[in-house]
Amino acid sequence: MSLADKVLAVNNDLPIRTDKPIHSGKVRSVYWLTEADSRRLIEEKGYPVAPDAPLAVMVISDRISAFDCIWTGKGGMRGVPGKGAALNAISNHWFKLFKEQGLADSHILDIPHPLVWIVQKARPVMIEAIARQYITGSMWRSYQKGEREFCGIEIADGLQKDQKLPELLITPSTKGILKDIPGVPEADDVNITRKNIEDNVDAFSFRSEGDIDLYEKLLKEGFDLISAELEKLDQIFVDTKFEFGYVTAANGEEKLIYMDEVGTPDSSRIWDGEQYRAGKVVENSKEGFRQALLSHFPDADILLNKGRMDERLALARDNELPESLLMDLSSTYVGIAEKITGKKLEMSDNPKAELLEVLRKDYGLVD
Known part of the structure; x- marks a missing residue:
């Protein structure tokens, strides 16, 4: 076979x-x-x-x-x-x-x-709940361009690429396209502030303002638990995305739960601890595949620029990747799962x- x-x-x-x-x-x-x-x-x-x-x-x-x-x-x-x-x-x-x-x-x-x-x-909360412990990826790219405010949070000057942040940052974005929210563009994956959420509790599908505190608490606790467990394996939990929703329990009570997936190499960045201490980032997540794609195609801007989405879709449709690229990713996923x-x-x-x-x-x- x-x-x-x-x-x-x-x-x-x-x-x-x-x-x-x-x-x-x-x-x-x-x-x-x-x-x-x-x-x-x-x-x-x-x-x-x-x-x-x-x-x-x-x-x-x-x-x-x-x-x-x-x-x-x-x-x-x-x-x-x-x-x-x-x-x-x-x-x-x-x-x-x-x-x-x-x-x-x-x-x-x-x-x-x-x-x-x-x-x-589950009835999903319309937020991609993102937590970051290190400055890297899209956040670093924006920081390099001089941005210092992320989702309403001020970040200090003088940070280096891939550096650990002074505290865990919660930088949510929209899940799906939300309409008629003042100050929030009608597009998927748009960064939002905590105030955006507090001012539009219903639009983000929260049951109450108190549940905003609860989602942040569950995000932090979940992040800290995974981070501590990965540390035992000498792996670094860099950043992640959680999703939340409401379900009705057997007693008829509505409760906020974790949904979709958590702490996976698809929804998180995970770095090898030993390599990081030696000054090198080795990905045990999908990020390694993203970097390989950026190197594989001559014009990386097609993959990074949302304005070139048609070209990007054509690139994915018309180009079969080398089998080795997919097998390397298979090894990463299977290895980190085990x-x-x-x-x-x-x-x-x-x-x-x-x-x-x-x-x-x-x-x-x-x-």
Whole structure:
């Protein structure tokens, strides 16, 4: 069996029983279960949710997205072997620790297969909750140009690239395009201040102003927990993005939870500690792949300039990357997942057939 066969690149064509459109994101696809199947599984599996809570099957793919494009490789490689399983394993590990340490629950109710979650429907908060412990990436690029205010927070002069910041910075941006918010452009991923959020609690889908404090508390606590755990492995948690949402608990109470994914090489920068102390940044995250893309193409501005999005999409569509680029990334993902979880990553030879068999046999969700 070839490497390409082990990659789950298309995950929105599975015969999972649903009566709603399949939602397909950059990496995950969501299958909303029928009301009857949701009720049946809640009862059969004893999920701790309200009996009428809507459930979904979330299937991760091995697709690789960077600079808002999906990239493919030579030899029919439509993704990165082991990437989906690595992301899920890392998220599962952190979500479990968050719950054990009393931080907050996640949207995950069950893990039928390394590429599959059964989740409770959450009402997302419309914020990409970003926390930064080091100055690097887009923040450093803006700082170099003389910017000293980030999301309403003043930053001191004299910082060096990749330096640790005096304190953890919370620099949120919009999730999706939000309309009619004074001072906030109608575009995805726009930096916002805490005051923007406080003045528009409903627009950002918070239940109350007090929940702004709660999301920041959960972001900081989650960041600190992951940072401390990674430090034990001599890895540095540089920056990350969390997402939050509301779910209804079994007792009918609405609560704020962690959702999407946390502490993964897709949503975070992770650096090797030993190399950093020696003055060198070695990425154990997707950032290494981004840097490789910037070196691979002669005109890096296409990838960095949002005004050249059409050219960028054409670049991703028309260029198959060398297999070695994707395999290097596979090693990074699998390596960091095994380091974090302390277990060998379960990789499937035929992921699609395997996950459908489990969902048919143990969950009755495939006809």
